[in-house]
Amino acid sequence: MKLRTMNQLSLGLACASLGVAAITAGPAMGAEPVLELHSVGLYDWPGNEKDEAFMDAFKLLRERMGDLVAELDMEPMQGEMMRLGWDLLTARSSLYIASSDQGLDASFVLAPGNGSTEAMHQQLSGLAMMGGFEFADQGNGISEAMGPMGPMTLGFDEQRLWLAMGESKPASLEIQRYALPKGVAPIMSGRVDINGLIEMFAPGMGAELEAQAGMMPGNPMGMFVGENAVIVEFAAGVDTKQMHVVSRLVGARQAMQLDGDQTNMFTQADFAHVPVDAVRVSAFQTNISATLEGLEQAMMMSGDPTLEEINEELGFDIVNDMLANFGERAIYYQSDTTGGGGLTSAVALVDLRDPDAMGRAHRKLVDRLNELAVDEASGYVRVESRDIGAVEVFSMNFPGLPIPFEPCWAINGGKLVLAVTPTSMEAALIQMSPRASTSIVQNEGFRSAIVSKMPKEGAAMVSYTDTPRMVAKGYGMTNMLTSAIANAARSPEHPDRVRGALLPGYSMFTKDVQFSGGISKWEGDDLVSHYFGDRSMLVQLSAGLGTLSDVQGIIAPAFAAGVMMPALGQARYRANTLKSATQLRTIVQGMVIYGSNNNDQPPATIDVLVEQGIISSDMLVSPMGSAYDGGPDYTVRLTEDAVSSFNWEYIVAIDRAAYVNGNWEVYVGFADAHVEMVDLERLEELLNMPLNKGAREELQLDDF
Structure with a gap:
């Protein structure tokens, strides 16, 4: 019984490993694929001096699996299966799935960085036999079996191992470039047709999702189902300094226009209200109107009286008088000027359709909230207002309680301004006034990373991060994580498997760090996005952890x-x-x-x-x-x-x-x-x- 259970687990592991590893790529072989993914794998990942020691230690985890067999008193075959799973998951790989007259054409191809393809072929054949699939040897490394969805082929040569279903031949391991810039070496690419996948594997679900999308405008899933479904193409690669990721939403213009007006682009002038020392900026389309329309329709269909009860309680129509006045664009930023660059410096600027109507409805809302606060919160919550310059600013405070936030908002210059603290709000309003002489457009990092790449007609979305600043803040936590990997790769039997530090010293690690950002633009009916950042994975990890570092100041x-x-x-x-x-x-x-x-x-x-x-x-x-x-x-x-x-x-x-x-x-x-x-x-x-x-x-x- 123990051996049978072990074999079932091993078969599941190997099959899952093969499937998951294959979720990384190969070009089409006839029909247009509904899923096509490619990856260079762990062992062919382009080197980088800042990541080199860490990547070497990470690869040693395969050897650590061998130690676990003795430490945990496992069966030798279980250790072999763990290493097989590792080899499949880290291999250079491709996946191709397309529909055919017979139902399904699919191909998983892997070029492992460890072990022989012949040995892997034998292991997988044995595991398949335990699972009830007996592959008959056809010679020249080819075995065949009849699977639940048609004929299956398991084959190998000196470099590759593959599993093909239907009439498919082994997919190519070549990675597609799509829209990667010149000089960028591709490391991953893919094409995903979600509607095609649903139609192939769950056609009933596709019709249901399309119906839901039609009844609820603003549902993001609506873009990916139905006759005008968007297809996603993407690729990632590196040059000497940066990592690049490009994506194309094929046919997105029609899908997005069905869900709202997405033609109001961002230009340099839109960033005049962002301080010059901003460390994070994100400009994006909100599509609030479609979301609200979907909310109203959903409540009407369900017969839920909640919205009517809310309107009666407030004394106005919260959807049409207030929420519907939100525009289709917003800009979010964190800056030194508004509070040191951390989370408490966050400010959001949301376009308004009718600021005056919003102001009237908002006044009624504030009055009612304060009435409720007296009844329900016994004075521990209150919305108050005060003037900063000529602008009335509202803030929510908590008298008697040391809550580390005091959210503020105001209507100014046709925008709803949101801030986490009064200090942030005051600085944000000054930036929006004639007193501001500079903006993020004068920031050299923003100019080189964003302004130089913005199309003349404007961008649909923009993101920017002062990565050098964030990397410095996240260095300590990154050091801790690399130490965790080093200790995980060691074992009591081989304590010296990893020697020395995996992370370069602070001055080297933070030297020549590249700014991160992204720009989305329209090319015909397609929405094309280009994201870029430092080539080092550890640098990008450190920048992400740096964003979390100010949470420590909120803890106390x-x-x-x-x-x-x-x-x-x-x-x-x-x-x-x-x-x-x-x-x-x-x-x-x-x-x-x-x-x-x-x-x-x-x-x-x-x-x-x-x-x-x-x-x-x-x-x-x-x-x-x-x-x-x-x-x-x-x-x-x-x-x-x-x-x-x-x-x-x-x-x-x-x-x-x-x-x-x-x-x-x-x-x-x-x-x-x-x-x-x-x-x-x-x-x-x-x-x-x-x-x-x-x-x-x-x-x-x-x-x-």
Whole structure:
């Protein structure tokens, strides 16, 4: 049984490895492919002096797998399967899938960097036999079998190993260049027809997705299904200094125009509102109008009244009066000017269609939010406004709580301006004013990386990162990760398998780092994007980690808030429960007083106690919050026993609001004038006692 289970696992691993490894590339062999992917693999990946030691150590993980066999007392065959999986996953590879009259033509081709192709062929043939597929040897390295989707061929020569289905021949390992710039060596490429894949493997799903896309404009999946489905082509490569990735969305213009106006391009002038020292910039199309249209349609079809209820509560149409006024473009940036370049310096500028209409609706929204904040948040949340220059700025603050953010927003120059802190907002508004004499367009890094590559008619999307700055911030975390790989490649038996540091010293690592960016533009009906960055993978990793480094500065205040908020909440809860007990005791004592003054007769209603001045009206409002069903907060049994029995188990009154709002414990007042907090289990016992018969109805608890 153990051997059988092991063989099943090994077969699954090998087949998965072959399939996953093949998800990296080969050109067509007849029909237009629905999926075509190519990769140079791990061992042919272009070298780079900053990555060299790390890549060498990473390759040693294959040897580490051999050590695990003895360390974990594994079967020798399991160790062979792990190494086979590694060889397949790291091989130079190609994948080709196309439809045919017979159903499917497919080819997986691999050129492993380790081991012989003949040995791999034998291992895969044996594993296939265990899985019920017996390949018959046809000579010259070719074996054939009948699979569930037609004939299958497993073959090898000195350099390659392949699996072909249908009438396919081995796909070429040549990588496609597509739109890579001159002088760039390709390392990966692909062509993906999502609609074709769905039609081939799940045609029913394709029709369903197309129907959903038609009913919900703005659904991104709508671009990739149906008659006008977009096809994705991409390629990646390196030159002496940079890594490049290009993509082409074939036929994207028609698909995108169906989902909104995507013709409003970004030019240099649009970046005048971005500070010269910005470290990250992203300009993109928002397509908010289509998303809102889809939201409305979805709610109408479902019959969900939520949107109508929200509009009624706010006093205006939140979709048409506010959200529909968002434009189709936005720019996001982080800069030194707005807060040191980290996450707390973030600013977003969103185009508005009708700033005046947005302003009117927004004012109503702010007023209503503050009303709700008083009712629901007890003053711990508030939206306030103040003027910065001639611009009214709104901010959300949290009085009494050390929340490390104070989100701000304003409407200025036809744009909605969003910022994380008031400091960021003030600097952003200055940048949008005549006082600003420079912008990111004067930044040499931005000029060389972006401005020099922007088409004259403008770009559909733009992204930019000051990678040299981010790399410096992420160097420490990158050092830790490379040490983790070094230790993973070592073993108790071979502790010296990796020697020395895998990451170059700081000065060398941060030298001549290339800026990162991307530009998307239209070429006919196709949207073409070109992304570029430093050639070193470790440099790009470090830049990404550098973005996260300022999170450390947020941890301390966030931790303090995390500690204080529960403490404040508990203190508030205790104060409210104490007040509730006091009020309930006053009500019960008032009942006793009334009874003693009226021949042990109860009042007709609880309001009689208020009218006679025995209790005040505010005693009837629970500090635990109003009853959600609109009923009374406190309820009383208006019986003779309530005012004269003095029985310590006879229920007279209860904090009904706490009960119906879901509290696990509630205060209950008894005929002997004592008040006690009881849990729901104990309350049920009391209500089920004969002397409390009818109490559930009298206290209006019967529906809960």
